[in-house]
Amino acid sequence: MNAEILAVGTELLMGQIANTNAQYISQRLNSIGMNVYYHSVVGDNPKRLKAVLELALSRSDIVIITGGLGPTQDDLTKETVAEILGDKLILHEESLQKIEDYFKRLNRPMVKNNVKQAYLPESCIIVKNNNGTAPGCIMEKDEKIVVMLPGPPSEMKPMLDDFVIPHIAKNSPEKIVSKYLRVFGIGESLLEEKLINLINNQSNVTIATYAKEGEVTVRITTKNDNEVKALKALSAVEDEILEILGDSVYSDEDKELCQVVADMLIKKQITIAFAESCTGGLISSVITDVPGISAVFDRAVVTYSNKSKVESLGVKQETLDKFGAVSRETAIEMAEGVKKLAGTDLGLSITGIAGPDGGTEEKPVGLIYIALASKKGTECKELKLRGNRTKVRNYATLNSFDMIRRLVNEL
């Protein structure tokens, strides 16, 4: 069975919010083996809403609608669906009671408009809303299922998870099982070339790649009415991919690189400190977003000025004079300096030119040195990155984490 997600609301078309509901619902539907073929967004406009709904019903078995269940005049989802499916709205006393109770609890006056929310299609199955005033509902007709849920994610999500997904799952014979391999250091096209034989020969297991900010994710998906069989089929393909990509795969659980690195450091109790120049604290800030990192992360020094590199990290003035702040030599002294200062197992440093200014012909914007000091000595990597300041900084940060990951793997 295939599904479509339709969001109703002008605020989406104005760009005030992103349609995160569609993302959430897609994940849930895919997990129970429903193919999601379309997302659509339409405004609070009766004519366009009706046309989009009719189209959705013509091409999808299940249509999940979010939004347009509010108390105001331009909230028209139920009215439009009922019209198309030949039903009428009637007052649902239990829902009205719930709405009245809701306002009582919040100690807020209930306005007349809210009564509108208790009118529901006569033939519908009601989906209770414990976090807001708009009940949802499900209509089933001619092998089609239409689900209507409120727009606010805090109301929609529990209604979907607790009632709608179990209800729909009854109709689904098959399970979709997916696995996500996260890859760093291989571009999307090279990656596809490496996997081309597998991709071309895919039958019951599909392989897809997609890129995001310097990383690539390989998605392996299969469908089966037996979950054990599905997992077994995935596992075989996964092994083949891992064989080809080797240690460029940093996660087989769809985890972020920083999370993988943090987990490794915490598990192996390897302490670390950072000396950051061009990234300005980004590496430190990203890794400290992981709870529990304080067990291994001691400190970071963001040395933006040359003076601070000398004072805080013990970089030699003559190194700066001779090679410049953005150089292999300075990076190495920074990494070793912060390791010594903090007394940690690892010291990672980064220095470079993030742009947009400050580049020269010899040292262009995007030139980055990352050094990593450990008991094995100090290694230093030179990168030439492209893009704007934010991209250079982000990509430099990812490269730093990947360098730590590769080293810690061997410790």
Next chain:
Amino acid sequence: MNAEILAVGTELLMGQIANTNAQYISQRLNSIGMNVYYHSVVGDNPKRLKAVLELALSRSDIVIITGGLGPTQDDLTKETVAEILGDKLILHEESLQKIEDYFKRLNRPMVKNNVKQAYLPESCIIVKNNNGTAPGCIMEKDEKIVVMLPGPPSEMKPMLDDFVIPHIAKNSPEKIVSKYLRVFGIGESLLEEKLINLINNQSNVTIATYAKEGEVTVRITTKNDNEVKALKALSAVEDEILEILGDSVYSDEDKELCQVVADMLIKKQITIAFAESCTGGLISSVITDVPGISAVFDRAVVTYSNKSKVESLGVKQETLDKFGAVSRETAIEMAEGVKKLAGTDLGLSITGIAGPDGGTEEKPVGLIYIALASKKGTECKELKLRGNRTKVRNYATLNSFDMIRRLVNEL
């Protein structure tokens, strides 16, 4: 003229990412007076992609497509658009050269697949991509405009802003002029209450508020074919709002708070250093995303361990023992310590409990102290924030910037 935004990519339908591109593009189109009536998402499936594209062209004047310009076999946007509009793809030498240069700079092998990205519709206008390999393009036929842009936001956004929006704006008779007032320190409902008379009496100028992570934006919008008249109408309403909200408005140019603070520091040549504990480098990383900040930002010390607070900042061991790391006393010593260490005009420190663990009854998760040392002495602010780790860290960072803003205003 009305527009539709079409995203191509199975990863959206799988729920792996949210369609933030549609949000971004909607904002930009609305700002030049284009009505956005639909968003659609379709997977990398030739038949469904073609059907959705044909529908979009039948109901919208402008169709902006994101995604499907990648190097892989399932990237089919250009092929499908060209087929529908009766054009063919030809090799664009200049784009090929750019792609080759891109790989050369990254020091990565270019694979055969990437050549596909240099094939573009014969009659198209090319939109250069300075942050990736896929060029975009614009096709115009029978009063319809089709724009094709790559999916990664870091590539799409500059291409949209620098080329596509100015190109489309030429076709717009009426200008929508908007002004965004950014507010910190007043919640959305209180803010709406303060502005309720203005909002209820709005006629040709509309006022809308929307909240994002601890900030509120007030959008004032008007439509006019005469830009001077539009700006004058906006300006009158803006003055009334500023009168009511006072110095809680930190920008009337839709600038981020960190940018406003950075601009102030740079303009007044006031130097600064940070001592961060619970934010782990976030404050420093956010402000160093602003180009040119090196003129006033000297360094930051991320002191996660108590030892590092003593060693790097000169916090007294007895202060830590007596009051704890998360205390007013420690925050003040950290701020004064980093100011002295760096020899800057200002020293800002932050210490707190970001969670999810580490809270006690006396010092719960969300308790934050921010201290700011200057020639006027040292002030310290206690905050009790709510939400998860990321939210606490972000909101603490915003509060830090607001504290700097208010002090620097008086220097």
